[in-house]
Amino acid sequence: MLPTPKRFTLVAGSGEGNTPLTAFDSALLNAGAGNLNLIKVSSILPPQAQYDPNLSIPPGSIVPTAFGAISSSKPGEIITAAVAVGIPEEDTFGVIMEHSGHYPKDEIEKQIKNMVMEASSFRGIPLREIKIAAAEQKVKSCASVFAGLLLWY
Amino acid sequence: MLPTPKRFTLVAGSGEGNTPLTAFDSALLNAGAGNLNLIKVSSILPPQAQYDPNLSIPPGSIVPTAFGAISSSKPGEIITAAVAVGIPEEDTFGVIMEHSGHYPKDEIEKQIKNMVMEASSFRGIPLREIKIAAAEQKVKSCASVFAGLLLWY
Protein backbone atom coordinates (compact mmCIF):
# COMPACT_ATOMS: atom_id res chain seq x y z
CA MET A 1 0.00 0.00 0.00
CA LEU A 2 0.94 3.63 -0.26
CA PRO A 3 2.21 4.82 3.11
CA THR A 4 -0.20 6.94 5.18
CA PRO A 5 1.14 10.44 5.93
CA LYS A 6 2.25 11.27 9.47
CA ARG A 7 2.73 15.05 9.39
CA PHE A 8 1.04 18.03 7.81
CA THR A 9 1.23 21.75 7.26
CA LEU A 10 -1.06 24.38 5.74
CA VAL A 11 0.18 26.91 3.20
CA ALA A 12 -1.30 29.58 0.97
CA GLY A 13 0.04 31.99 -1.59
CA SER A 14 -0.68 34.13 -4.61
CA GLY A 15 1.17 35.15 -7.74
CA GLU A 16 1.08 36.69 -11.18
CA GLY A 17 2.28 35.15 -14.43
CA ASN A 18 2.05 35.50 -18.19
CA THR A 19 -0.37 32.56 -18.37
CA PRO A 20 -2.84 30.94 -15.93
CA LEU A 21 -0.48 27.98 -15.35
CA THR A 22 2.61 30.10 -14.71
CA ALA A 23 0.50 32.30 -12.42
CA PHE A 24 -0.49 29.11 -10.58
CA ASP A 25 3.18 28.13 -10.43
CA SER A 26 4.00 31.57 -9.02
CA ALA A 27 1.29 31.15 -6.37
CA LEU A 28 2.71 27.73 -5.45
CA LEU A 29 6.16 29.26 -5.07
CA ASN A 30 4.75 32.08 -2.94
CA ALA A 31 3.11 29.43 -0.74
CA GLY A 32 6.38 27.52 -0.40
CA ALA A 33 5.07 24.55 -2.40
CA GLY A 34 6.40 25.40 -5.86
CA ASN A 35 9.14 22.83 -6.10
CA LEU A 36 7.06 19.78 -5.22
CA ASN A 37 4.96 17.28 -7.12
CA LEU A 38 1.57 17.80 -5.52
CA ILE A 39 -0.99 15.05 -6.00
CA LYS A 40 -4.57 16.01 -5.17
CA VAL A 41 -6.31 14.00 -2.46
CA SER A 42 -9.89 13.99 -1.15
CA SER A 43 -9.40 14.98 1.96
CA ILE A 44 -8.77 13.28 5.27
CA LEU A 45 -6.21 14.11 7.93
CA PRO A 46 -4.89 10.67 8.92
CA PRO A 47 -5.17 9.63 12.58
CA GLN A 48 -2.22 10.87 14.66
CA ALA A 49 -0.86 13.10 11.90
CA GLN A 50 1.18 15.84 13.57
CA TYR A 51 1.05 19.50 12.65
CA ASP A 52 4.48 20.74 11.61
CA PRO A 53 4.57 24.35 10.38
CA ASN A 54 8.25 23.99 9.49
CA LEU A 55 7.87 20.93 7.32
CA SER A 56 10.83 20.73 4.95
CA ILE A 57 10.21 18.58 1.89
CA PRO A 58 12.90 17.83 -0.74
CA PRO A 59 12.30 19.26 -4.27
CA GLY A 60 10.55 16.88 -6.65
CA SER A 61 8.92 14.86 -3.86
CA ILE A 62 5.44 13.46 -4.46
CA VAL A 63 3.26 15.14 -1.86
CA PRO A 64 -0.39 14.20 -1.19
CA THR A 65 -2.18 17.54 -0.91
CA ALA A 66 -5.73 18.80 -0.43
CA PHE A 67 -5.92 22.13 -2.18
CA GLY A 68 -8.06 24.85 -3.65
CA ALA A 69 -6.88 27.20 -6.36
CA ILE A 70 -8.31 29.72 -8.81
CA SER A 71 -6.87 31.83 -11.61
CA SER A 72 -8.18 34.97 -13.29
CA SER A 73 -7.15 37.23 -16.13
CA LYS A 74 -9.59 40.04 -15.27
CA PRO A 75 -7.63 43.01 -13.87
CA GLY A 76 -9.10 44.29 -10.61
CA GLU A 77 -10.93 41.07 -9.77
CA ILE A 78 -10.53 39.60 -6.29
CA ILE A 79 -9.64 35.90 -6.11
CA THR A 80 -9.28 33.82 -2.95
CA ALA A 81 -8.46 30.24 -2.03
CA ALA A 82 -8.68 28.58 1.37
CA VAL A 83 -8.03 25.23 2.97
CA ALA A 84 -9.01 24.16 6.47
CA VAL A 85 -8.83 21.10 8.66
CA GLY A 86 -10.83 20.12 11.71
CA ILE A 87 -8.55 18.78 14.42
CA PRO A 88 -10.55 16.22 16.37
CA GLU A 89 -10.83 16.32 20.17
CA GLU A 90 -10.11 12.62 20.31
CA ASP A 91 -7.49 10.47 18.72
CA THR A 92 -9.12 9.94 15.33
CA PHE A 93 -8.91 11.29 11.79
CA GLY A 94 -9.95 14.81 10.75
CA VAL A 95 -11.69 16.27 7.70
CA ILE A 96 -10.02 18.70 5.30
CA MET A 97 -11.96 21.12 3.11
CA GLU A 98 -10.78 23.39 0.29
CA HIS A 99 -12.51 26.28 -1.41
CA SER A 100 -11.90 29.05 -3.91
CA GLY A 101 -13.80 31.91 -5.47
CA HIS A 102 -14.19 35.66 -5.65
CA TYR A 103 -14.88 36.32 -1.97
CA PRO A 104 -12.86 38.55 0.35
CA LYS A 105 -10.47 36.57 2.54
CA ASP A 106 -12.45 36.92 5.79
CA GLU A 107 -15.59 35.75 3.98
CA ILE A 108 -13.96 32.61 2.50
CA GLU A 109 -12.47 31.83 5.91
CA LYS A 110 -15.95 31.93 7.42
CA GLN A 111 -17.30 29.70 4.64
CA ILE A 112 -14.58 27.11 4.90
CA LYS A 113 -14.91 26.97 8.67
CA ASN A 114 -18.59 26.15 8.19
CA MET A 115 -17.69 23.47 5.62
CA VAL A 116 -15.29 21.79 8.06
CA MET A 117 -17.90 21.91 10.81
CA GLU A 118 -20.56 20.45 8.51
CA ALA A 119 -18.27 17.61 7.34
CA SER A 120 -17.17 16.88 10.91
CA SER A 121 -20.77 16.79 12.11
CA PHE A 122 -21.61 14.29 9.30
CA ARG A 123 -19.19 11.97 11.11
CA GLY A 124 -20.01 12.96 14.68
CA ILE A 125 -16.45 14.11 15.30
CA PRO A 126 -16.20 16.86 17.97
CA LEU A 127 -13.49 19.38 17.08
CA ARG A 128 -10.77 20.79 19.29
CA GLU A 129 -9.59 23.33 16.74
CA ILE A 130 -9.90 24.41 13.10
CA LYS A 131 -6.73 25.38 11.28
CA ILE A 132 -7.10 27.60 8.19
CA ALA A 133 -4.81 28.92 5.48
CA ALA A 134 -6.09 31.37 2.87
CA ALA A 135 -4.77 33.72 0.23
CA GLU A 136 -6.40 36.69 -1.49
CA GLN A 137 -5.17 38.52 -4.55
CA LYS A 138 -6.39 41.50 -6.56
CA VAL A 139 -5.61 40.59 -10.16
CA LYS A 140 -3.13 42.84 -11.96
CA SER A 141 -2.95 41.03 -15.28
CA CYS A 142 -3.11 37.26 -14.84
CA ALA A 143 -3.11 35.92 -11.29
CA SER A 144 -3.64 32.78 -9.26
CA VAL A 145 -4.19 31.94 -5.61
CA PHE A 146 -3.54 28.62 -3.95
CA ALA A 147 -4.22 27.16 -0.50
CA GLY A 148 -3.18 23.66 0.38
CA LEU A 149 -2.75 21.20 3.20
CA LEU A 150 0.41 19.21 2.51
CA LEU A 151 0.54 15.69 3.93
CA TRP A 152 4.00 14.32 4.60
CA TYR A 153 5.97 11.66 6.46
CA MET B 1 8.11 2.66 -7.72
CA LEU B 2 4.65 3.03 -6.27
CA PRO B 3 3.24 -0.40 -5.52
CA THR B 4 0.67 -1.74 -7.99
CA PRO B 5 -2.73 -2.45 -6.38
CA LYS B 6 -3.82 -6.06 -5.88
CA ARG B 7 -7.48 -5.76 -4.92
CA PHE B 8 -10.45 -3.62 -5.89
CA THR B 9 -14.03 -2.80 -5.13
CA LEU B 10 -16.71 -0.65 -6.74
CA VAL B 11 -18.80 1.79 -4.73
CA ALA B 12 -21.36 4.49 -5.40
CA GLY B 13 -23.34 6.93 -3.33
CA SER B 14 -25.21 10.20 -3.16
CA GLY B 15 -25.67 12.96 -0.63
CA GLU B 16 -26.84 16.47 0.14
CA GLY B 17 -24.83 19.26 1.75
CA ASN B 18 -24.81 23.01 2.27
CA THR B 19 -22.14 23.43 -0.42
CA PRO B 20 -21.06 21.41 -3.49
CA LEU B 21 -17.95 20.11 -1.67
CA THR B 22 -19.78 19.04 1.47
CA ALA B 23 -22.43 17.41 -0.74
CA PHE B 24 -19.57 15.54 -2.46
CA ASP B 25 -18.24 14.59 0.96
CA SER B 26 -21.68 13.33 1.91
CA ALA B 27 -21.86 11.25 -1.29
CA LEU B 28 -18.42 9.78 -0.52
CA LEU B 29 -19.61 8.85 2.98
CA ASN B 30 -22.76 7.29 1.55
CA ALA B 31 -20.56 5.25 -0.82
CA GLY B 32 -18.36 4.10 2.07
CA ALA B 33 -15.35 6.06 0.81
CA GLY B 34 -15.68 9.24 2.85
CA ASN B 35 -12.82 8.70 5.26
CA LEU B 36 -10.12 8.00 2.68
CA ASN B 37 -7.68 10.08 0.69
CA LEU B 38 -8.73 9.24 -2.85
CA ILE B 39 -6.23 10.01 -5.62
CA LYS B 40 -7.65 10.00 -9.14
CA VAL B 41 -6.14 7.53 -11.59
CA SER B 42 -6.64 6.97 -15.32
CA SER B 43 -7.90 3.95 -15.35
CA ILE B 44 -6.52 0.44 -15.56
CA LEU B 45 -7.36 -2.61 -13.46
CA PRO B 46 -3.93 -4.13 -12.80
CA PRO B 47 -3.33 -7.73 -13.89
CA GLN B 48 -4.44 -10.27 -11.27
CA ALA B 49 -6.19 -7.66 -9.14
CA GLN B 50 -8.88 -9.45 -7.13
CA TYR B 51 -12.42 -8.23 -6.62
CA ASP B 52 -13.17 -7.81 -2.93
CA PRO B 53 -16.59 -6.32 -2.16
CA ASN B 54 -15.74 -6.21 1.56
CA LEU B 55 -12.52 -4.28 1.22
CA SER B 56 -11.77 -2.59 4.53
CA ILE B 57 -9.35 0.34 4.24
CA PRO B 58 -8.06 2.29 7.27
CA PRO B 59 -9.15 5.97 7.55
CA GLY B 60 -6.73 8.45 5.99
CA SER B 61 -5.21 5.88 3.61
CA ILE B 62 -4.13 7.05 0.16
CA VAL B 63 -6.30 5.10 -2.25
CA PRO B 64 -5.84 5.11 -6.05
CA THR B 65 -9.36 5.49 -7.42
CA ALA B 66 -11.03 5.84 -10.81
CA PHE B 67 -14.15 7.88 -10.25
CA GLY B 68 -16.90 9.97 -11.72
CA ALA B 69 -18.83 12.58 -9.75
CA ILE B 70 -21.19 15.47 -10.35
CA SER B 71 -22.84 18.08 -8.15
CA SER B 72 -25.91 20.24 -8.69
CA SER B 73 -27.71 23.00 -6.86
CA LYS B 74 -30.84 22.90 -9.04
CA PRO B 75 -33.72 21.37 -7.05
CA GLY B 76 -35.48 18.59 -8.94
CA GLU B 77 -32.59 17.89 -11.28
CA ILE B 78 -31.46 14.28 -11.75
CA ILE B 79 -27.74 13.61 -11.38
CA THR B 80 -25.98 10.30 -11.90
CA ALA B 81 -22.46 8.92 -11.73
CA ALA B 82 -21.20 5.52 -12.81
CA VAL B 83 -18.00 3.53 -12.89
CA ALA B 84 -17.43 0.23 -14.65
CA VAL B 85 -14.62 -2.20 -15.28
CA GLY B 86 -14.19 -4.85 -17.92
CA ILE B 87 -12.92 -8.07 -16.38
CA PRO B 88 -10.81 -9.81 -19.03
CA GLU B 89 -11.33 -13.43 -20.01
CA GLU B 90 -7.62 -14.04 -19.81
CA ASP B 91 -5.05 -13.19 -17.22
CA THR B 92 -4.34 -9.59 -18.23
CA PHE B 93 -5.28 -6.06 -17.18
CA GLY B 94 -8.74 -4.53 -17.55
CA VAL B 95 -10.04 -1.10 -18.48
CA ILE B 96 -12.01 1.12 -16.11
CA MET B 97 -14.38 3.84 -17.27
CA GLU B 98 -16.19 6.55 -15.31
CA HIS B 99 -19.05 8.79 -16.30
CA SER B 100 -21.45 11.34 -14.87
CA GLY B 101 -24.30 13.50 -16.07
CA HIS B 102 -28.03 14.07 -15.93
CA TYR B 103 -29.16 10.69 -17.23
CA PRO B 104 -31.40 8.19 -15.44
CA LYS B 105 -29.43 5.41 -13.78
CA ASP B 106 -30.34 2.68 -16.28
CA GLU B 107 -29.33 4.97 -19.14
CA ILE B 108 -25.89 5.81 -17.66
CA GLU B 109 -25.32 2.12 -16.94
CA LYS B 110 -25.96 1.36 -20.62
CA GLN B 111 -23.60 4.15 -21.69
CA ILE B 112 -20.77 3.13 -19.41
CA LYS B 113 -21.07 -0.50 -20.46
CA ASN B 114 -20.60 0.64 -24.06
CA MET B 115 -17.59 2.73 -23.05
CA VAL B 116 -15.94 -0.27 -21.37
CA MET B 117 -16.64 -2.42 -24.43
CA GLU B 118 -15.22 0.23 -26.76
CA ALA B 119 -12.04 0.68 -24.68
CA SER B 120 -11.59 -3.09 -24.36
CA SER B 121 -12.00 -3.55 -28.11
CA PHE B 122 -9.33 -0.84 -28.71
CA ARG B 123 -6.96 -3.28 -27.00
CA GLY B 124 -8.42 -6.52 -28.35
CA ILE B 125 -9.25 -7.74 -24.85
CA PRO B 126 -12.22 -10.17 -24.75
CA LEU B 127 -14.33 -9.63 -21.63
CA ARG B 128 -15.66 -12.19 -19.22
CA GLU B 129 -17.76 -9.73 -17.27
CA ILE B 130 -18.47 -6.04 -16.74
CA LYS B 131 -18.91 -4.81 -13.18
CA ILE B 132 -20.79 -1.54 -12.68
CA ALA B 133 -21.58 0.75 -9.77
CA ALA B 134 -23.84 3.76 -10.22
CA ALA B 135 -25.75 6.27 -8.13
CA GLU B 136 -28.68 8.51 -9.01
CA GLN B 137 -30.04 11.41 -7.00
CA LYS B 138 -32.87 13.87 -7.43
CA VAL B 139 -31.50 17.14 -6.09
CA LYS B 140 -33.27 18.58 -3.03
CA SER B 141 -31.12 21.64 -2.46
CA CYS B 142 -27.44 20.92 -3.18
CA ALA B 143 -26.51 17.35 -4.03
CA SER B 144 -23.68 15.21 -5.33
CA VAL B 145 -23.31 11.69 -6.68
CA PHE B 146 -20.13 9.66 -6.77
CA ALA B 147 -19.14 6.31 -8.29
CA GLY B 148 -15.64 4.95 -7.88
CA LEU B 149 -13.49 1.90 -8.31
CA LEU B 150 -11.11 1.77 -5.35
CA LEU B 151 -7.77 0.06 -5.93
CA TRP B 152 -6.13 -1.40 -2.87
CA TYR B 153 -3.49 -3.85 -1.65
Place this chain on the structure above:
Amino acid sequence: MLPTPKRFTLVAGSGEGNTPLTAFDSALLNAGAGNLNLIKVSSILPPQAQYDPNLSIPPGSIVPTAFGAISSSKPGEIITAAVAVGIPEEDTFGVIMEHSGHYPKDEIEKQIKNMVMEASSFRGIPLREIKIAAAEQKVKSCASVFAGLLLWY
Protein backbone atom coordinates in the same frame (compact mmCIF):
# COMPACT_ATOMS: atom_id res chain seq x y z
CA MET C 1 7.19 8.77 2.03
CA LEU C 2 6.28 8.11 -1.57
CA PRO C 3 9.45 7.37 -3.53
CA THR C 4 10.76 10.20 -5.73
CA PRO C 5 10.92 9.25 -9.43
CA LYS C 6 14.33 8.68 -11.05
CA ARG C 7 13.55 8.51 -14.76
CA PHE C 8 11.19 10.23 -17.20
CA THR C 9 9.92 10.28 -20.73
CA LEU C 10 7.68 12.59 -22.76
CA VAL C 11 4.83 11.24 -24.86
CA ALA C 12 1.97 12.65 -26.90
CA GLY C 13 -0.88 11.21 -28.91
CA SER C 14 -4.31 11.71 -30.35
CA GLY C 15 -7.37 9.56 -30.94
CA GLU C 16 -11.05 9.34 -31.78
CA GLY C 17 -13.77 7.60 -29.80
CA ASN C 18 -17.52 7.39 -29.39
CA THR C 19 -17.36 9.51 -26.22
CA PRO C 20 -14.93 12.12 -24.85
CA LEU C 21 -13.52 9.63 -22.33
CA THR C 22 -12.98 6.82 -24.84
CA ALA C 23 -11.41 9.38 -27.21
CA PHE C 24 -9.08 10.34 -24.34
CA ASP C 25 -8.36 6.64 -23.80
CA SER C 26 -7.59 6.30 -27.50
CA ALA C 27 -5.21 9.29 -27.32
CA LEU C 28 -3.48 7.71 -24.31
CA LEU C 29 -3.05 4.47 -26.23
CA ASN C 30 -1.68 6.37 -29.24
CA ALA C 31 0.81 8.05 -26.91
CA GLY C 32 1.87 4.70 -25.45
CA ALA C 33 0.39 5.50 -22.03
CA GLY C 34 -2.99 3.82 -22.34
CA ASN C 35 -2.43 0.86 -20.07
CA LEU C 36 -1.18 2.78 -17.04
CA ASN C 37 -2.74 4.41 -14.02
CA LEU C 38 -1.65 8.01 -14.47
CA ILE C 39 -1.85 10.25 -11.42
CA LYS C 40 -1.61 13.97 -12.13
CA VAL C 41 1.24 15.87 -10.50
CA SER C 42 2.15 19.56 -10.35
CA SER C 43 5.01 19.56 -11.98
CA ILE C 44 8.64 19.20 -11.02
CA LEU C 45 11.34 17.08 -12.61
CA PRO C 46 13.14 15.61 -9.59
CA PRO C 47 16.89 16.26 -9.26
CA GLN C 48 18.98 13.71 -11.18
CA ALA C 49 15.98 12.20 -12.96
CA GLN C 50 17.27 10.63 -16.17
CA TYR C 51 15.61 10.96 -19.56
CA ASP C 52 14.72 7.54 -20.94
CA PRO C 53 12.80 7.60 -24.24
CA ASN C 54 12.41 3.82 -24.10
CA LEU C 55 10.87 3.66 -20.66
CA SER C 56 8.92 0.40 -20.33
CA ILE C 57 6.32 0.46 -17.56
CA PRO C 58 4.21 -2.58 -16.62
CA PRO C 59 0.42 -2.32 -17.28
CA GLY C 60 -1.60 -1.09 -14.31
CA SER C 61 1.35 0.70 -12.71
CA ILE C 62 0.68 3.95 -10.86
CA VAL C 63 2.63 6.58 -12.75
CA PRO C 64 3.08 10.19 -11.58
CA THR C 65 2.48 12.28 -14.69
CA ALA C 66 2.31 15.94 -15.63
CA PHE C 67 -0.10 16.19 -18.53
CA GLY C 68 -2.30 18.35 -20.67
CA ALA C 69 -5.30 17.05 -22.59
CA ILE C 70 -8.35 18.34 -24.40
CA SER C 71 -11.34 16.74 -26.10
CA SER C 72 -13.74 18.07 -28.71
CA SER C 73 -16.87 16.88 -30.48
CA LYS C 74 -16.87 19.62 -33.12
CA PRO C 75 -15.88 18.14 -36.50
CA GLY C 76 -13.11 20.10 -38.21
CA GLU C 77 -11.86 21.75 -35.03
CA ILE C 78 -8.11 21.68 -34.30
CA ILE C 79 -7.10 20.52 -30.82
CA THR C 80 -3.57 20.39 -29.43
CA ALA C 81 -1.86 19.40 -26.20
CA ALA C 82 1.74 19.93 -25.19
CA VAL C 83 4.07 19.19 -22.32
CA ALA C 84 7.57 20.52 -21.83
CA VAL C 85 10.34 20.36 -19.29
CA GLY C 86 13.29 22.62 -18.69
CA ILE C 87 16.44 20.60 -18.16
CA PRO C 88 18.66 22.61 -15.82
CA GLU C 89 22.30 23.38 -16.61
CA GLU C 90 23.27 22.37 -13.12
CA ASP C 91 22.42 19.40 -11.00
CA THR C 92 19.06 20.52 -9.65
CA PHE C 93 15.36 20.00 -10.32
CA GLY C 94 13.53 21.19 -13.43
CA VAL C 95 10.09 22.64 -14.08
CA ILE C 96 7.44 20.91 -16.17
CA MET C 97 4.60 22.75 -17.91
CA GLU C 98 1.54 21.43 -19.71
CA HIS C 99 -0.90 23.15 -22.01
CA SER C 100 -3.82 22.47 -24.32
CA GLY C 101 -6.14 24.39 -26.60
CA HIS C 102 -7.10 25.06 -30.18
CA TYR C 103 -3.73 26.27 -31.45
CA PRO C 104 -1.69 24.75 -34.29
CA LYS C 105 1.10 22.51 -33.03
CA ASP C 106 3.96 24.91 -33.78
CA GLU C 107 2.09 27.68 -31.94
CA ILE C 108 1.48 25.62 -28.79
CA GLU C 109 5.11 24.51 -28.83
CA LYS C 110 6.19 28.15 -28.84
CA GLN C 111 3.78 28.95 -25.99
CA ILE C 112 4.86 26.07 -23.80
CA LYS C 113 8.53 26.85 -24.35
CA ASN C 114 7.82 30.36 -23.06
CA MET C 115 5.97 28.93 -20.07
CA VAL C 116 8.94 26.73 -19.15
CA MET C 117 11.32 29.66 -19.52
CA GLU C 118 9.09 31.87 -17.36
CA ALA C 119 8.77 29.23 -14.61
CA SER C 120 12.50 28.51 -14.70
CA SER C 121 13.31 32.22 -14.45
CA PHE C 122 10.99 32.49 -11.40
CA ARG C 123 13.47 30.14 -9.73
CA GLY C 124 16.66 31.49 -11.29
CA ILE C 125 17.41 28.13 -12.92
CA PRO C 126 19.48 28.44 -16.14
CA LEU C 127 18.39 25.87 -18.72
CA ARG C 128 20.54 23.57 -20.81
CA GLU C 129 17.67 22.30 -22.91
CA ILE C 130 13.88 22.23 -23.23
CA LYS C 131 12.23 18.96 -24.19
CA ILE C 132 8.75 19.12 -25.71
CA ALA C 133 6.09 16.63 -26.74
CA ALA C 134 2.93 17.78 -28.48
CA ALA C 135 0.02 16.33 -30.42
CA GLU C 136 -2.42 17.97 -32.82
CA GLN C 137 -5.64 16.51 -34.16
CA LYS C 138 -8.33 17.72 -36.54
CA VAL C 139 -11.56 16.40 -35.05
CA LYS C 140 -13.48 13.90 -37.18
CA SER C 141 -16.33 13.16 -34.80
CA CYS C 142 -15.16 13.06 -31.18
CA ALA C 143 -11.44 13.40 -30.55
CA SER C 144 -8.90 13.93 -27.82
CA VAL C 145 -5.23 14.88 -27.64
CA PHE C 146 -2.87 14.16 -24.77
CA ALA C 147 0.70 15.15 -23.94
CA GLY C 148 2.38 13.94 -20.79
CA LEU C 149 5.67 13.67 -18.99
CA LEU C 150 5.75 10.30 -17.25
CA LEU C 151 7.85 10.04 -14.12
CA TRP C 152 9.14 6.60 -13.28
CA TYR C 153 11.70 4.65 -11.27
